[in-house]
Amino acid sequence: MSIGLKDIAQKTGFSVNTVSRALRGDSRISAGTTAIISRAASELGYIPNAIAASMRSSRSKTIGVVSADSANPFFSEVIRGIEESARHFGYQILLANTEESAKREADLVRMFLCRQVDGIIAMPTYDKDLDHADLYGRLSIPFIFAGRYLDGLKDHCVLHDDVEGQRSVVEHLLDKGHRNILCLAGPKKVSNTHDRLAGIREAFESRHLALEENYIVHAMGHIEDGYAITNHALNRGLEFSAIVCFNDMLAMGVLKSLHENNLSVPSDVEVFGYDNLYMSQFMQPSLSTVDVPKFRLGAVAMETLVAHIEDDSLPYAQRNVSTRLIFRESTR
Amino acid sequence: MSIGLKDIAQKTGFSVNTVSRALRGDSRISAGTTAIISRAASELGYIPNAIAASMRSSRSKTIGVVSADSANPFFSEVIRGIEESARHFGYQILLANTEESAKREADLVRMFLCRQVDGIIAMPTYDKDLDHADLYGRLSIPFIFAGRYLDGLKDHCVLHDDVEGQRSVVEHLLDKGHRNILCLAGPKKVSNTHDRLAGIREAFESRHLALEENYIVHAMGHIEDGYAITNHALNRGLEFSAIVCFNDMLAMGVLKSLHENNLSVPSDVEVFGYDNLYMSQFMQPSLSTVDVPKFRLGAVAMETLVAHIEDDSLPYAQRNVSTRLIFRESTR
DNA sequence: TTGAAAGCGCTAACAC
């Protein structure tokens, strides 16, 4: 059988209770006693049972991470930020993916609840079948959304200003004289798509120019989409001198299509991505984009979550991380 | 207070035990009883406490995943495979990263043990300070290594044949007439580096050609390394007509350097990567590489781990996933 | 500063 507090108590002559407190560094236990107990514990090869501790204390020191797709380079960096920060605060993370399925997201949250997580960080999906307000709103544990927001739950979000970020990209292009800008927007139900699109419209408005609707194409956000949509736009003879993309992945597909169609970037077409994935600087040409501090987004989400776990009277308030434009070879 | 089995028992008139068994689908409980209990449970909004169940049953249905860096696209796909497979078998994963630090890896394993994980899947680090045989060898729970092996623990590994994979790349290049092949090897302590290097040597031997040692350069495996090493090789006037890389990340850096130095790929230099990252097909030019089934690697690791958890008498045996050459634009 | 007792919510072992 495995070693328990009882065994240490027996060996040292102290009570189980004293052993427990000594091992947790309770200051009311004398230094001498603590030393004796610690030594005995390591001699016996004691491995604390965190499950038992959780059960009794009803704090699991675990947080659930609801990710849409942890293999997506955007999310994987956010998750890395969450994980690093979690370690710092002494938490472990349970990770699972929804693949943008409402049912999975709901199942996951329930599962996390069963496992008594102390809090949840979610990159929520946007399935129309899922009532997020219902799923999260009635949660009795703290929760934070990272990078995406949900109407009515913005207080629980850590965000970056997508309207501002995308607007500055488009204003920059308009000011350089571009008039036909192909806009590859993201999936319709994602908050970022909505905001970035708003940014595009604001830019056109601020310059008193009209944005033609057939220059806006929605995509899921994968590389293949960028590739296919650009091909399609060229095939139908759409004229454009610049392309702004919902994310870097789309932009990578765009670059490939343009290259195959003998259009050179940036001289024939300028291309902007969004997110500043690690890879983007190594594309050929390297990608101009909007930097989103992904790691930090995760870290701030975790930090905020911990604050709420430790003080449940803390009012929720939206937090922001800042973005910035990055100019590389895909623009002049 | 939250709802427990007791409350359901009270409401239905059955004992706590019967409720517990009904909810777990014990076949000895009559269908009628089970129905009554299930209904009561959902009416009360019962949330099972998995922590308490784990404690009693001493099975947590949780596995610990020791990753070197979950933001690395190779690992993130492996982890995705682990996660999908875990879901399939009813397990959850605790994820944490070592950043190739021996101390962190040891701490992590200890932490997982405290949390009573049912098993561990590791992408072990290769810090010289870490005695893996010591750390894992004395583990009382099942463990599997994915994609990397450790001497003396090969039975616990799910691998791909790196010797074979790399040899076929180099043989292909030699057969096409290349004589000066720059080899960007991986970090010295990683098993894959060792095997892929062996594959390179075997290829040269099989063609009765000599491999000059100054054509072998070790790198950590990041994009920047590929970039810097290629620049450096060019600067010192090394002649080469092909470059084989330890992984696709290095190859991406290589492509960038070659482009900046006005060398065209593949006409001046042919480039091979390894791993077949998702991105690699969208590089400019697209990357020839060796496909490693990353998702499957993770899934097989999980599947194997579960088999060992469920049958602790099952003997460990190395498993393999297969690789294949992929020819794209970076080679002729 | 330490100890004794109670019990977290559940499952397992055994009874009937």
Add this chain to the structure above:
DNA sequence: GTGTTAGCGCTTTCAA
């Protein structure tokens, strides 16, 4: 089929 009893290993509460 169902109930009774006894803990899992720890922390909490209360007492000294």
